[in-house]
Amino acid sequence: EPEVTQTPSHQVTQMGQEVILRCVPISNHLYFYWYRQILGQKVEFLVSFYNNEISEKSEIFDDQFSVERPDGSNFTLKIRSTKLEDSAMYFCASNRLSGGSNTQETQYFGPGTRLLVL
């Protein structure tokens, strides 16, 4: 069964460093998402991406964050200058289509990357 994969599973970085989290969505999916979960808190939407551009982003997704689909298979989340509060589990998700505001094709999630900023 196809699945979303993410690398690395864990990353430790120093404050101020750049990190790139990588995701390989399911191959025939068109919509891609990043979510994060700070320890003990809710899973929060960060950004959605379709047709090589951002469709929607949350207030969390500020100028320090960027996303890219550098080739036909990878989808990346870059944090330019990490802060302590960026420590979280980051989940990538994808789905085949988005049905608009009232319907939703199931989003398939990867296993997550646990980021620790020291």
Add this chain to the structure above:
Amino acid sequence: GDSVTQMEGPVTLSEEAFLTINCTYTDTGYPSLFWYVQYPGEGLQLLLKATKADDKGSNKGFEATYRKETTSFHLEKGSVQVSDSAVYFCALGGYKLTFGKGTLLTVNP
């Protein structure tokens, strides 16, 4: 804005006990509702979903009914197993998903 409130737990049950995890939501529209499950060391997996009022989602013995009048989508299972031990997330969504905080369920033999 949209929000989801679910029973925080942790919930500890004996095998074969009845499970309920409460979930309520606020939304002015008619979102789809989901339960996702996260087993230790794994990603979020869709457990079940319902796309309109009075729909019942079911999978692996779990059920949840979309109750528009009470804005609820409570998860139930009649007889839990040790293998059901995981974190359960309630979520609502149209285009993007809004999650609850998750409920850790531990089932003891």
